[in-house]
Amino acid sequence: MTYTPAVGTILSPPLIEGTTTRFHLFCPLNNTVLYNRRQELTHNVIPLRETEVKLNGQNFTEILPPEVLYNIFDSLDLRSLSRCAQVNERWNLIANNLHFYRDIDLKMYWDKINTNTLEKLRKKLQKVRKLDMTWCNEYQLGSAEFAPHEFIDSIERILEEAKETLTHLCLNHASWISKTILHRIFDCSNLEELRLRNIHFRDFNYWSMSSNTVMKLKTLDVSMSGIEKKHLTDILKNSPNLENLIMDDCRRLKNPEPIITTVTNYNKKLKTWSSSSTFSGQDSSQIYGEFGKLIYLEYLDLSLCEPEPYRTNCLENIAMNCKKLKRLELAFWKQLTDQQLLPIITRCKELSHLNLTKTTKISPMALSIACNNLPNLRHLCIYSSIEISKEMIEDLTQKYPKVKMYNLK
Numbered sequence: 001m002t003y004t005p006a007v008g009t010i011l012s013p014p015l016i017e018g019t020t021t022r023f024h025l026f027c028p029l030n031n032t033v034l035y036n037r038r039q040e041l042t043h044n045v046i047p048l049r050e051t052e053v054k055l056n057g058q059n060f061t062e063i064l065p066p067e068v069l070y071n072i073f074d075s076l077d078l079r080s081l082s083r084c085a086q087v088n089e090r091w092n093l094i095a096n097n098l099h100f101y102r103d104i105d106l107k108m109y110w111d112k113i114n115t116n117t118l119e120k121l122r123k124k125l126q127k128v129r130k131l132d133m134t135w136c137n138e139y140q141l142g143s144a145e146f147a148p149h150e151f152i153d154s155i156e157r158i159l160e161e162a163k164e165t166l167t168h169l170c171l172n173h174a175s176w177i178s179k180t181i182l183h184r185i186f187d188c189s190n191l192e193e194l195r196l197r198n199i200h201f202r203d204f205n206y207w208s209m210s211s212n213t214v215m216k217l218k219t220l221d222v223s224m225s226g227i228e229k230k231h232l233t234d235i236l237k238n239s240p241n242l243e244n245l246i247m248d249d250c251r252r253l254k255n256p257e258p259i260i261t262t263v264t265n266y267n268k269k270l271k272t273w274s275s276s277s278t279f280s281g282q283d284s285s286q287i288y289g290e291f292g293k294l295i296y297l298e299y300l301d302l303s304l305c306e307p308e309p310y311r312t313n314c315l316e317n318i319a320m321n322c323k324k325l326k327r328l329e330l331a332f333w334k335q336l337t338d339q340q341l342l343p344i345i346t347r348c349k350e351l352s353h354l355n356l357t358k359t360t361k362i363s364p365m366a367l368s369i370a371c372n373n374l375p376n377l378r379h380l381c382i383y384s385s386i387e388i389s390k391e392m393i394e395d396l397t398q399k400y401p402k403v404k405m406y407n408l409k
Contacts, residue, residue, distance in 0.1 A: 062090075069094050076100075078109070096124070102165075103130040110135035118154035125158055130168040137176060147176040159184035166190065172197040172221075186215070186235075195221040215239045223248040223274075229255070233262045244272035248301075253278055256305070257287045264293040274301040276329065281308055288314035292321035303331035303355065310335060319343035326350050326376075331357035338366040345370040355381040364388050364396075371400040381406040 061069075073081060073095055085095035101124040106113055113136040125131075133155075139147045159166070159181065166188045171177065177199050185194065194217060217239040222232065223246055232253065236242065245263065253259060256279040263270055273291070285307035291297060291314075300318070307314065318325070325348045330336060336359045344351070345366065351374050356362055362382070371377060380403055382388070393407055 061087075066094065070097075070099075073097075073100055078104075078106075098124060098127045101125060102127055104128060105130075105132040106136050107132050107134040107170075111138055114138040115148065115150045115154055118151065118158065122154065122158050122161070125162055127165050128162045129165055131158075131162070131166060132168075132170040133174060134170055134172040136174070140175065152176050152178055152181065156180055156184050159188065163188045164190065168193040170195040171199065174199060190216055192216050193219040195219075196225055196227075197221055198224045200226045215241075217242050219244040219246075221246040222250060225250060226252055228252045229258055233258060236262045237266050240266060241269060242267040243269055243296075245270060246272065246274045247278055248274055248276040250275075250278045254282070255279070256282060256284050260287050260290050264290050268294065269296055270294050271296050271324075272299040273297065274299070274329075275305055276301050276303040276331075277305070279305040283307060283309065283311070285309070285311045285314045289317035292317035295321055296324060297322045298324050298350075299327045300325060301327075301329035302333075303329045303357075306333040306335065308335075310340070313340050313343070315340055316343040319347040322348070324350055327353040329355040330359060331355050331381075333359050335361065337361050338363050341366055342369070346373050349374065350376055352376045353379040353381075357381050357383045364392050367396065371396060371403050377403050379404050379406070383407060 069091070073084060076084065081095055081100060085092045104121075104125070113133070117138075137147050137151070139151065155176070163184070167190050169185065169188070169191060170193075171185075172195055174196075177196070185191070199222070215235075215238050217235075218241055220235065220239070220242060221244075225247075227247075227250060229252075232247070236245075236259075242263075245267070247253065247259075253275075256275070259275075263273070273294075279302075282305075284305070288302070288307060289312060291300065297318075300322075320343070328344065328348070328351060333356075336356075338361075341356075341362060345354075346369070354370060354374075354377065359382075367380065367382065367388075370380065377400075383406055388407065393405060396403070397405060
């Protein structure tokens with residue numbers, strides 16, 4: 001669990017009035033929920049100076065050793081740490097230690113982030129490791145279509161100055177992504193996690209990655225973005241340590257073959273592949289069989305990516321080689337049959353989650369085989385999938401109590 005350090009100036013009023021609650025760095029909460037939650041918590045804040053405890057006429061906090069204060073401050077959120085810096089000179093010195101500004105989540109304050117905030121915060125980010133700027137852009141609340149150049153320049157400077165220390169970066173729903181910012185992002189030599197959901201990449205056509213760039217990326221999320229084949233394959237070829245690739249609903253990619261070919265050749269450590277709604281209506285049954293080359297694969301989401309037509313049983317090759325597969329999503333594979341599914345439900349012994357939503361040709365017999373042959377199976381989703389009676393569901397549930405079945409109609 002990470003903490004959210006303070007944003008503020010030395011011995012000045014807090015930059016941001018908000019919550020004292022901590023949130024995980026990349027938790028995908030709705031921005032409206034975050035805003036309302038912050039407003040509720042603001043009314044429950046107790047002024048810091050009213051909570052001072054005195055012992056024999058002496059301020060109790062003054063006799064605390066620095067090590068204790070460091071441990072306390074290490075768990076504070078942005079607003080609380082900023083207020084602590086205003087108590088006295090001693091607290092100010094401790095609260096402004098760069099150690100407390102290594103993991104910063106600005107998502108809670110998305111509607112308060114402007115050029116002035118970023119410039120004051122930038123001075124504290126010399127050792128930042130994790131930075132989440134999801135939704136961050138005060139200017140989108142007004143009539144401005146794009147953030148001002150000064151705002152974008154501040155972000156570029158932050159990324160430039162933190163390129164040696166930054167390991168996790170989340171810029172989901174950031175409308176201000178530019179070509180220069182993309183260059184700054186991929187200059188971060190130690191970046192392990194990059195999330196760029198719902199980014200339009202207006203400048204991607206003018207951006208290219210150097211073939212000499214070798215990244216330490218382990219997680220890449222470009223879901224709902226406008227990224228195209230060339231740019232994605234460039235990133236994949238330069239990320240030999242990639243373990244998690246998430247590209248749901250990336251409509252510009254269309255053809256899965258060049259992406260899968262690149263991954264199987266350059267990203268052999270891949271554990272997660274998620275491409276829900278990305279490759280639909282493609283003749284991809286043969287290329288899907290190439291997933292069998294990814295022997296470390298644990299999560300495979302091909303929902304709404306059914307091959308048309310079926311030329312080969314791609315699932316057989318996956319079942320033979322992906323022995324570590326734990327979760328398989330095949331929602332809306334409407335032509336999938338028992339025979340095609342059989343290799344998965346008989347060989348993938350580590351499988352714990354199987355999604356067969358809207359797979360109308362799967363029979364109750366196949367479900368029984370899955371429950372019987374997969375010792376680790378815990379979730380079986382058959383929502384509106386088959387004509388199965390309530391009595392049969394109850395029978396399977398009683399026979400296999402560890403398997404939770406989802407069959408809401």
